[in-house]
Amino acid sequence: MTIKKITVMTATAVAGMMFMGSAQAGATFDAVKKKGFVQCGVTTGLPGFSAPDEKGNWTGIDVDTCRAVAAAMFGDATKVNFKPLNAKERFTALQSGEIDILSRNTTWTYTRDTSLGLNFAGVNYYDGQGFMVSKKLGVKSALELSGAAICIQAGTTTELNLADYFRANKMEYTAITYDTSEETIKGFEAGRCDVLTSDQSQLYGLRTKLPDPASAVVLPEVISKEPLGPVVRQGDDEWFNLVKWSLFAQLNAEELGVTSKNVDQMLKSADPSIKRLVGGEAGFGKFLGLDDKWAYYIVKQVGNYGEMFERNVGQGSPLQISRGLNALWNKGGIQYAPPVR
Amino acid sequence: MSDTSKDSEQPAKPSRLRDPAFRALIFQILATAAVVAFFIYIVRNTLHNMELRGISTGFDFLDRASGFAILQSLVPYSEASSYGRTFIVGLLNTILVSALGIFFATLIGFLVGVLRLSKNWLVNKLAMIYIELFRNIPLLLQILFWYFAIAFNLPSPRQSLSMGDAFFLNNRGMYLPAPQFGEGFWMTGLAIVAAIVGAILLVRWSRQRFEATGQTFPTLYVSLGLLIGLPLIVFLASGAPLHWELPELKGFNFKGGLTVIPELFALTLALSIYTAAFIAETVRSGIQAVSHGQTEAASALGLSHARTLRLVVIPQAMRVIIPPLTSQYLNLTKNSSLAVAIGYPDLVAVFSGTTLNQTGQAVEIIAITMAVYLSLSLGISLFMNWYNAKMALRER
């Protein structure tokens, strides 16, 4: 199963590397434009981030991050193809060109940014690693977890942080490492482990998959920094810029009070910042190789950052996560985008 | 006068280029050179392109600290160990589950295969149902089934099933007392080796005597006595230098003793049961391939039913059974990589899974992993070919 998938992907990657000349600038941008849709790598199903709904439509904050890119490029947020990947497969899939963007709750780390031939294009969710335990164990703090069996997913930062945390606190643990979140939550449900650890937001998402979500509690400790965001291949700056600024456009829109509801009226706004954002400044889209109204399409079809957040993981969703770190910089959080000017 | 004769009257020797053997040699050298050149080109181009794209290459990563935990390890391992060590841990886990799988699959397979030929209708049909059922359900489903059946149906550690205060069973695994060898246990070890050597010599001697004189000797009982008795006497005489460490519930889980994790148990079970279905069919066809005349001849000579089976049927059936049996062993070993599905830390899960992902060195790691499976498979093949040659028909 997985070995085959990984081998095939690696083989494709190697085959690519074997015969390709040097990567040219704009290769991905042009290829995406030509094929008419964005190929976006997501999870195999993580509520709030990327999961198919009852009707089979992909939803989630990572899904919308890809949709925003499609909206900017094609003026149509539906021009995206989603490719489910588990944690282990994701980087190979991006390296081999099987996907154009990896938007799969992926933590921006030094090693990943510098040694994989990839670039992180921003942070669409500031997260941190937490623990979920069954309520009946009566555990109140992560420091009481010495000796516990812990379910985790392979190929994640979670695996590494966990080892560091337990070592630093001189505690012991047994790691049970699964391939997909489906198995991880099932192992937890079956009682194979006492604890499930992952990025905290994902714990809330995974908890909704339990037969009785109230039977598990998320502990207060956050043991790591997990800035999650979209990733692209190195070597195509045009594409990198587009992905980066699609997310910045959503953040700027929220800051300027532009929403999917009022963006049409905002087209007539006298505020120069708003005018530049929604395409009132002629020739502004050219720098990205796009229509002047690129950001207008994003906000109109996908919404600003706040709308995207509330709809997928916030008050409009079963996860009920508060903005916290993900509030705008001027609202007590750390989400901050450079200005559109 | 033919062209090839070394006739001195022949003035012009045909050019060597006309010589088919020489020409074939030249072509073979050229073809090999072309293939080698092609591979060198590909490898260099790949490395060059990976460097251009900022993907790190090389084998330096094997010395870096891994930083992640592994559920089961046959050698000492911690988060501070190197990525190279994760390779060893994964490899040993793969070998462990494959060896256990091969052992049990062979056992069950031979049993079911023989039962499949039983004259008893019920036994015969039960064996048939076993074969058809397990051979036709995808292995991955069987692995998941056993795993979650175990995990969901066994109690939690605090409600463990137990036998005495020594054996415990719960959804975290099976906990057994671990032997702690005291000083002087080496003498018992020596006695075991001596008993084995003695038993082998005994078998040889009795076979020679049988061939020379036709007299039989109760080898089985005598060698069993030797194998059990000698070590036992030495063990007791040296003061029984062995005690058992019992598993004990501490906090969330059991500590101490030996643990058989449910992942290993489920995977071994699924691999054995699945592969045994194929082996059973191989065994059945092997036995049926021995012509009935052989059995008749044996009974005409007055051999008992058991003897006929042991001396006439099985040696001939083995010749038919071994080659397909080898492929089943190879399949089982390769199928053990389905371990990832349930989190058993085999080579694929640990090394070409987590290690690959943490280091990003896909090309190197996949190459190493493929080389390992190739070596394991070739090793099994070589052994089975040797065994096959040993069992092959010897014309006298």
Ligand SMILES: N[C@@H](CCC(=O)N[C@@H](CS)C(=O)NCC(=O)O)C(=O)O
């Ligand atoms: N942010 C971490 C963890 C990401 C991760 O894979 N989390 C799991 C949570 S259990 C997940 O999303 N799994 C979904 C899947 O495998 O499809 C990382 O980048 O390494």
